[in-house]
Amino acid sequence: MLVIIRDFLFFICFISVSYFSFGSEVIFTKTVTNITQASEASTVLEGRPGDVIEYNIDLFNGTDDAISNIQLVSAVPPFTVLAAVINCNNSDLPSTLRCDVRTPDGVNQVGYQGAIRWQLVGKLGVGHRARVSYQVIIK
Template identity: 40%
Template sequence: MQRIIRVIAALFIFSNILLSYLPLAYSAEDSSVTENISSHPSESGQLTLTKTVQNITQNTPVSKNSTVANPGDILEYRIQFTNTGVGDILDMVLHDSTPEFTSAQQAVTCDALLLPSSLSCKIATPNGTNSVGYKGDILWSLEGALSGGESGLVVYRVKINN
């Protein structure tokens, strides 16, 4: 059974120049939002998501809350997934979207070094070709078993429109 987990980056505009991006995570079943971390029970496994953002251009610290950015800046989003339960979680789909006023800085990939060896990963970009400038939904299909205590990470970068 596939578990679909959606992770979003909400946009907040504080002035006509600076943008602030707030990463949020929630489960598809109950739509709960708890700060930046959401848990989704699965059998005897439990999936916990943490989304962070870092302004690569300004070399800001990684943040679970938000970052301030200027047009042209590169932001890196990291979605960590952890099975905090004891049982396996089978076949997941992580779903995120490029934030408003941004586009992919590079093609989105699955880095095998950031994933448990028990998982294989495929990327889907239903709103167009997975390349520089892509805007829209990003889906990471993680096939296999995420055992209790295991975690992994998916990463993507966006550029804020000028």
């Protein structure tokens, strides 16, 4: 059986950031990679049951000021379960940010299904990037 993952890259994906700037913008990107098949990061993916898929949420501060109070919200997509515990402090975060991950629909463990919330505490400086990620298994 072949599963094609399209357009539900992030079942739910919201970002809320507190900042004030007249300059550029906060750039938010989402990509997915099939770890099992060693695919490249993309916004479209083909996968099979049992494949491990990694979702990445990237944030770039293109404003004229540091941003703070960053909250990212996503979810484990339908027909998948969490493949590994989410440990966002091991993600690609600058030293000025600390991360707290919440799984409001249950325990952050292998097999979890539901919402994921990352609260990034501190400031993301001008021109800096932050990334959080999580892995799921296709059922």
